[in-house]
Amino acid sequence: MTKRRRGVETVTKGLANYAIAGLAGVLVVLSGNNLWSQGTKSINIIVPFNPGGPQDTVARVLTEQVSRTQGSTIVIENRPGASTAIGNEAVSRASPDGSTLLVNGVALFQTPYFKKVNYDPLTSFEPICNFARFLPVILVNSASPYRTLADLLRAARSKPGELTFASFGPTTAEQVTFEVLKRAADVNMTFISYPGYAPAVNVLLGEHVTAVLADYSASAQQLAAGKLRALATLSRTRVDALPDVPTMAELGYKDIELDLWSGLFAPANTPRDIVARLSTWFEAAVRVPEARARLIDYGFQPVGICGAEFKSLVRKQYDEFGRALRSVNFKVE
Numbered sequence: 001m002t003k004r005r006r007g008v009e010t011v012t013k014g015l016a017n018y019a020i021a022g023l024a025g026v027l028v029v030l031s032g033n034n035l036w037s038q039g040t041k042s043i044n045i046i047v048p049f050n051p052g053g054p055q056d057t058v059a060r061v062l063t064e065q066v067s068r069t070q071g072s073t074i075v076i077e078n079r080p081g082a083s084t085a086i087g088n089e090a091v092s093r094a095s096p097d098g099s100t101l102l103v104n105g106v107a108l109f110q111t112p113y114f115k116k117v118n119y120d121p122l123t124s125f126e127p128i129c130n131f132a133r134f135l136p137v138i139l140v141n142s143a144s145p146y147r148t149l150a151d152l153l154r155a156a157r158s159k160p161g162e163l164t165f166a167s168f169g170p171t172t173a174e175q176v177t178f179e180v181l182k183r184a185a186d187v188n189m190t191f192i193s194y195p196g197y198a199p200a201v202n203v204l205l206g207e208h209v210t211a212v213l214a215d216y217s218a219s220a221q222q223l224a225a226g227k228l229r230a231l232a233t234l235s236r237t238r239v240d241a242l243p244d245v246p247t248m249a250e251l252g253y254k255d256i257e258l259d260l261w262s263g264l265f266a267p268a269n270t271p272r273d274i275v276a277r278l279s280t281w282f283e284a285a286v287r288v289p290e291a292r293a294r295l296i297d298y299g300f301q302p303v304g305i306c307g308a309e310f311k312s313l314v315r316k317q318y319d320e321f322g323r324a325l326r327s328v329n330f331k332v333e
Contacts, residue, residue: 042072042073042074042075042099043063043072043073043074043075043098043099043100043101044074044075044077044099044100044101045059045063045074045075045076045077045100045101045102045103045264046077046079046087046090046091046100046101046102046103047059047076047077047078047079047087047102047103047104048078048079048080048081048084048085048086048087048088048102048104048107049078049080049084049196050078050080050195050196051078052198053196053197053198054134054197054215054217054218054260054262054300055103055104055105055262056076056078057217057298057300058103058131058132058262058295058298058300059076059103059131059262060076061291061294061295061298062131062282062285062286062291063076065285065288065290065291066281066282066285069281069284069285069288070281082111082115083107083110083111083114083115083171083172084104084107084108084111085111085115085117087102087104088102088104088108088111088117088119088121088125089117089118089119091125091265091266091267092118092119092124092125092267092268093267094267095267096266096267096268096269096270096271097270097271097274098266098270098271098274098275098277098278100267101128101264101265101266101278102125102264102265102266103131103262103263103264103265104262104263104265105134105260105261105262105263106173106259106260106261106317106321107172107173108121108125108265108314109121109122109314109317109318109321110171110172110173110176110321111171113171113321113322113325114171115171121314121318122314122315122318123268124267124268125265125266125267125268126265126266126267126268126269126270126275127263127264127265127310127311127313127314128263128264128265128266128275128278128279128282128306128307128310129263129264129278129279129282129283129286129304129305129306129307129310130261130262130263130303130304130305130306130310130313131261131262131263131264131282131286131302131303131304132261132262132286132295132300132301132302132303133235133259133260133261133300133301133303134215134216134217134260134261134262134299134300134301135215135216135217135233135235135239135241135242135299135300135301136174136213136214136215136216136233136234136235136258136260137213137214137215137216137219137230137231137232137233137234137239137242137245138152138211138212138213138230138231138232138233138234139201139204139211139212139213139214139219139223139228139229139230139231140152140204140210140211140212140228140229140231141204141205141207141227141228141229142226142227142228142229143207144207144210144229146210146211146229146231147229148231149231149232149246149251150251152210152211152231153185153187156185156187156188156189157186157187157188160187160188161188161189161190162190163189163190163210163211164189164190164191164192164209164210164211165178165189165190165191165192165209165210165211165212165213166191166192166193166194166200166203166204166209166211166212166213167191167193167194167197167200167212167213167214168193168194168195168196168197168200168214169191169193169194170193172193173258173260173321174213174258175191175193176321176324176325176328176330177213177234177256177258177324178191178213179191179328179330180255180256180324180327180328181253181256182328183327183328184253184255184256185253189210189211192209196218197214197215197218197219198218200212200213200214201214201218201219201222201228204228205222205227205228211231213234213258215260215299216239216241216242216299217298217299217300220241220299223242230242230245231245232245232246232247232248232251233245233246233247233248234247234248234256234257234258235247235257235258235259236249236257236259241299259317261303262300263310263314264278264282266278279306279307282306283304283306286302286303286304287302287304
């Protein structure tokens with residue numbers, strides 16, 4: 001068995017196991033020493049996505065590691081809905097004592113661009129740590145005639161509006177990236193939104209859409225089985241799991257990059273000593289070889305950027321997202 005196939009099987013089994021755990025509402029919880037210096041506290045981490053998805057999987061790997069090393073009690077609560085706004089708002093209203101935290105990514109600050117929310121993505125939260133980056137890829141069914149991205153875009157130009165492109169949406173970074181690609185490549189394709197990567201991949205397998213933008217972890221099994229074909233990655237550099245698949249920059253679209261990640265946030269005004277302790281715990285967890293290996297096997301790139309550097313990243317991407325929306329005159333339909 002090849003190393004790549006072993007890794008793919010690990011991805012598949014790992015995500016399935018975490019999905020089962022999430023649906024049961026159970027996380028392996030280890031109790032022991034007091035979490036804070038005064039009194040016993042447990043941590044409730046809200047993940048505003050369904051169980052088994054990328055954010056949920058990363059959160060479970062790292063909280064399990066922190067529980068093991070710190071003897072703490074950590075419970076994950078999946079609270080999806082309203083483009084993550086429901087979970088985000090719950091954390092923004094929580095007591096700033098470190099007992100309620102949020103795991104989210106770019107959805108935290110993209111949703112307020114499209115709808116009224118009862119929190120500010122930059123001032124209602126304290127960024128703690130960037131855990132891992134995801135690996136977004138453009139996929140087609142292996143039965144399709146499109147062997148390269150150029151093939152797909154050429155067909156789109158010859159059939160304006162007929163070809164379809166699916167991803168997580170609506171009003172997401174994925175959809176905005178699609179609109180940027182449409183303009184850059186001068187093509188007219190129809191975007192179809194799904195509530196996650198897995199449903200989009202499923203309709204691609206059924207040949208109900210032309211192409212899909214999804215995270216590698218959601219498509220690894222089908223890629224290994226030869227059912228799907230990857231045309232391009234939207235990461236800055238080539239993906240180790242897909243060494244033969246070019247980046248968008250290599251294909252001539254140097255400004256098209258989708259930086260998707262998973263990070264930990266606390267409510268604003270959480271005391272500095274608590275933020276520092278959480279930052280230390282989770283940064284250390286990302287660097288534990290076993291945890292890193294599990295993240296990589298699941299198809300994620302471990303990061304471990306914490307504190308001021310992570311806060312700067314959030315601010316930078318919030319501004320970049322706004323510029324991308326304006327560049328394509330994006331409107332909510």
